[in-house]
Amino acid sequence: MATKGEAEGIARRHRGRLVRVLERDGLLADRRWRTAFADVPRHMFLPRFFRPVSPTEWAAIDSSDDDWLTQVYANRVLVTQLDGDPARWELARAGGRISGVPTSSSSMPAIMAVMLEALDVVDGNQVLEIGTGTGYNAALLCHRLGADHLTTVDIDAELVDAARQRLAAIGYRPTCAATDGAAGYPPRASYDRVVCTCAVSTVPLPWLAQTRPGGIVVTTLNRPLGAGLVRITVDADGTGQGRVLADDGRFMPLRAHRRHLDEQLVARLGDAQGATRDTEVAASVVASPNSPFEFFAGLHLPGTLPASIGSDTVLLVHQDGSWARHRTEDGRHQVTEGGPRRLWDTVEKAYVQWSELGRPRRSRFGITVGPSGQELWLDTPDSPYRWSLGQTS
Secondary structure (H helix, E strand, O other): OOOHHHHHHHHHHHHHHHHHHHHHOOOOOOHHHHHHHHHOOHHHHOOEEEEEOOOOEEEEEEOOOOOHHHHHOOOOOEEEEEOOEOOHHHHHHHHOOEEOOEEEEEOOHHHHHHHHHHHOOOOOOOEEEEOOOOOHHHHHHHHHHOHHHEEEEEOOHHHHHHHHHHHHHOOOOOEEEEOOHHHOOHHHOOEEEEEEEEEEOOOOHHHHHOEEEEEEEEEEEOOOOOOEEEEEEEOOOOOEEEEEOOOOOOOOEOHHHOOOOOHHHHHHHOOOOOEEEEOOOOHHHHHOOOOOOHHHHHHHOOOEEEEEEOOOEEEEEEOOOOEEEEEEEOOEEEEEEEOOOOHHHHHHHHHHHHHHOOOOOHHHEEEEEEOOEEEEEEOOOOOOOEEEEEOOO
16 A cells, blocks of 8 residues: 555645646646646545446445546546435446436536636636535636635535545645625625536626626536636626637536526437438538537527437427427438427528628637627627627526
8 A cells, every 4th residue: 555655745746746737738837837737636626436337327436446546537527426316326336327417526627727726816816606515616726826816715615625635634724615606795795706516507796796807707508508607897887798609518517597498308308209300411511519519509509408319319499389300210310300490490590690790610609698688799899790688687
């Protein structure tokens, strides 16, 4: 068994490899964030987590497993909670695997690096973090700014308590509170920066109200199709305007913003009868996060949730009951539709418009946030191409 010093050396070498991976991907341009990732022990915040063993099943991993450190320092998201129930980990450990819906995680380090650099912090900034989770991101912020400059909140009191203890174990004691992050945290306002490691359907106005003029809010949009990281600069009147970041980012939504497709509905629509026709637009072009069209498709399909059925079928379901099922067989794309609207007609029209506009990627889009509503726009705030995100919250 390795001594404490040997174990710390092994962990530091793992962190060094992670830093090199992030640098290779063009991240950590700021040496102070590079130092934070090299120094902060992610494994202290991930004594146990879940590893996916199928699309719906999870195995329980902890520090007694041989590849624990390798997994901890891989550039990937690590799920730490299923179904909002801490007891699920013990059940998975006892039974070998368990099904469940992720409700908390430690984000992919690459996305964390993107968001932290997008915050553009300077010494002395006061930062509000929404979504404490494991506490690892809070530790990175403490390393950079000092714990007295960080306030971190999460709606789950058990997660906050665990994160507080882990942060204290490595010498950091920021303000930690169990509260609904959608309301910000007025007792410590105002802030220079707000970062949310959960996704939101619309940007909560309290975040802007609690941010000093010229301050920055970085979050990701809860859009099942075409999610996007956004960076918003706050104006003196409590409104904000910013851009969608070029780097993609997908996070679990705030609990009040979660939407799930019922598994029974997915199974039923997998074989449902409807109007069937050929299409030239492949499902992967519409629903894959790697597709440059996916962000634009999501603008035209608000309220639509995607689901995969096997390896060759993608289902789109709208909240009004409309649905479209796309299947690919022998290189032939076929779509079957039902409900009050033809969703795939919307997809095809959006694809034509996207092509005519020069196939814009996500970085060409911006966002405006105000009391009257929130919207995304193409290229400039006065663009004729605008899409509402809905009423502000």
